[in-house]
Amino acid sequence: xxxxxxxxxxxxxxxxxxxxxxxxxxxxxxxxxxxxxxxxxxxxxxxxxxxxxxxxxxxxxxxxxxxxxxxxxxxxxxxxxxxxxxxxxxxxxxxxxxxxxxxxxxxxxxxxxxxxxxxxxxxxxxxxxxxxxxxxxxxxxxxxxxxxxxxxxxxxxxxxxxxxxxxxxxxxxxxxxxxxxxxxxxxxxxxxxxxxxxxxxxxxxxxxxxxxxxxxxxxxxxxxxxxxxxxxxxxxxxxxxxxxxxxxxxxxxxxxxxxxxxxxxxxxxxxxxxxxxxxxxxxxxxxxxxxxxxxxxxxxxx
Amino acid sequence: xxxxxxxxxxxxxxxxxxxxxxxxxxxxxxxxxxxxxxxxxxxxxxxxxxxxxxxxxxxxxxxxxxxxxxxxxxxxxxxxxxxxxxxxxxxxxxxxxxxxxxxxxxxxxxxxxxxxxxxxxxxxxxxxxxxxxxxxxxxxxxxxxxxxxxxxxx
Numbered sequence: 001x002x003x004x005x006x007x008x009x010x011x012x013x014x015x016x017x018x019x020x021x022x023x024x025x026x027x028x029x030x031x032x033x034x035x036x037x038x039x040x041x042x043x044x045x046x047x048x049x050x051x052x053x054x055x056x057x058x059x060x061x062x063x064x065x066x067x068x069x070x071x072x073x074x075x076x077x078x079x080x081x082x083x084x085x086x087x088x089x090x091x092x093x094x095x096x097x098x099x100x101x102x103x104x105x106x107x108x109x110x111x112x113x114x115x116x117x118x119x120x121x122x123x124x125x126x127x128x129x130x131x132x133x134x135x136x137x138x139x140x141x142x143x144x145x146x147x148x149x150x151x152x153x154x155x156x157x158x159x160x161x162x163x164x165x166x167x168x169x170x171x172x173x174x175x176x177x178x179x180x181x182x183x184x185x186x187x188x189x190x191x192x193x194x195x196x197x198x199x200x201x202x203x204x205x206x207x208x209x210x211x212x213x214x215x216x217x218x219x220x221x222x223x224x225x226x227x228x229x230x231x232x233x234x235x236x237x238x239x240x241x242x243x244x245x246x247x248x249x250x251x252x253x254x255x256x257x258x259x260x261x262x263x264x265x266x267x268x269x270x271x272x273x274x275x276x277x278x279x280x281x282x283x284x285x286x287x288x289x290x291x292x293x294x295x296x297x298x299x300x301x302x
Numbered sequence: 303x304x305x306x307x308x309x310x311x312x313x314x315x316x317x318x319x320x321x322x323x324x325x326x327x328x329x330x331x332x333x334x335x336x337x338x339x340x341x342x343x344x345x346x347x348x349x350x351x352x353x354x355x356x357x358x359x360x361x362x363x364x365x366x367x368x369x370x371x372x373x374x375x376x377x378x379x380x381x382x383x384x385x386x387x388x389x390x391x392x393x394x395x396x397x398x399x400x401x402x403x404x405x406x407x408x409x410x411x412x413x414x415x416x417x418x419x420x421x422x423x424x425x426x427x428x429x430x431x432x433x434x435x436x437x438x439x440x441x442x443x444x445x446x447x448x449x450x451x452x453x454x455x456x
Binding site for chain 1: 303304305307310311313314317318321322324325328329335336337338339340341342343344345346347348349353355357369370371372373376377378379380381382383384385386387389425427429430432433435437
């Protein structure tokens with residue numbers, strides 16, 4: 001049964017659409033963080049706390065090496081997005097994005113909104129995601145029928161997404177509050193902690209967001225929001241059972257991140273972009289129709 | 303490029319196992335987070351009624367006190383600066399070095415002219431106060447004070 005689920009056939013254009021969206025998002029995200037990536041890596045050595053693959057390093061890389069690798073990553077990600085020489089640039093994009101974001105996260109704290117960008121990039125990067133709509137596809141004949149070859153990367157990306165949400169729920173339930181997390185007081189405290197930090201360190205002077213003002217008028221909403229988000233995270237694996245359920249869960253999860261942004265002013269960029277949940281949807285419908293290249297008929301004169 | 307079912311199945315199994323494995327961190331006395339494989343501990347910690355935060359403040363000539371933005375510390379994001387000031391607060395010599403640096407920076411740039419001294423402080427703020435719009439620390443520890451060169455410190 002799991003085998004059938006994992007190898008559910010999908011059209012090549014669906015996987016290609018995910019590749020283009022993911023690649024374009026990653027490229028924009030990394031380009032906009034050029035200053036942050038390069039400035040952070042130029043910080044005091046004592047701030048370097050390597051995580052993941054960066055633990056291979058004993059000391060920080062020279063700043064020029066960081067900048068060079070980041071620029072090479074821009075090139076690889078642009079090529080990945082366009083589907084140019086995908087057999088090389090797909091895995092290269094996956095490796096370099098893993099490296100760039102791991103290194104960045106080794107300088108302050110782990111930003112959990114980057115995890116899925118890297119994981120999805122790795123899955124799509126090593127899969128045949130440039131067979132239909134890509135620069136490579138202009139040289140080859142595009143496959144027209146759905147195949148398991150294009151289905152498994154989408155299923156795996158979805159599985160990885162829901163596991164991360166379920167893990168977040170387990171961390172809350174196994175944390176010091178346990179089931180009391182659902183009472184909403186922890187969520188309220190977290191909002192205050194975040195606001196106090198920003199006021200003291202950034203001097204943002206933003207104060208309470210309108211959403212928090214609204215919720216404070218009806219405190220039972222804290223409980224509702226906390227319980228709802230915990231159930232959404234814990235029940236995430238159910239999204240794999242059925243595609244319609246998956247889409248409904250995607251919309252709910254996206255809405256949760258909109259709520260986090262409105263209440264806590266914390267931006268989960270990849271999740272808010274919606275691309276996290278793209279593999280749940282029939283994205284090929286968004287692409288303009290292309291004329292199928294007819295294969296030469298058997299016995300036809302050349 | 304993965305083109306065979308067997309390779310795809312093995313890749314899928316390995317990926318799912320790798321992503322799910324950090325669940326064990328929740329059962330350890332000292333969980334360790336990583337990237338991009340994580341146990342996603344964000345928002346799971348219990349918060350005390352009063353939270354402490356280490357940050358920079360400026361003393362004004364009239365005896366007032368204003369919060370200083372951490373970007374005065376140089377490049378980096380808020381969380382990087384937060385860790386930086388926390389580490390500095392643990393040792394007096396580091397605290398002094400940090401406030402000296404910021405004070406000289408203000409003097410050099412001619413910025414925030416009302417600030418006559420820079421302090422590194424750890425202050426406690428009541429979480430409930432935040433919702434009332436009250437911005438007043440309930441505890442206050444001063445780690446270091448540096449006078450801004452050429453400015454009169456009262």
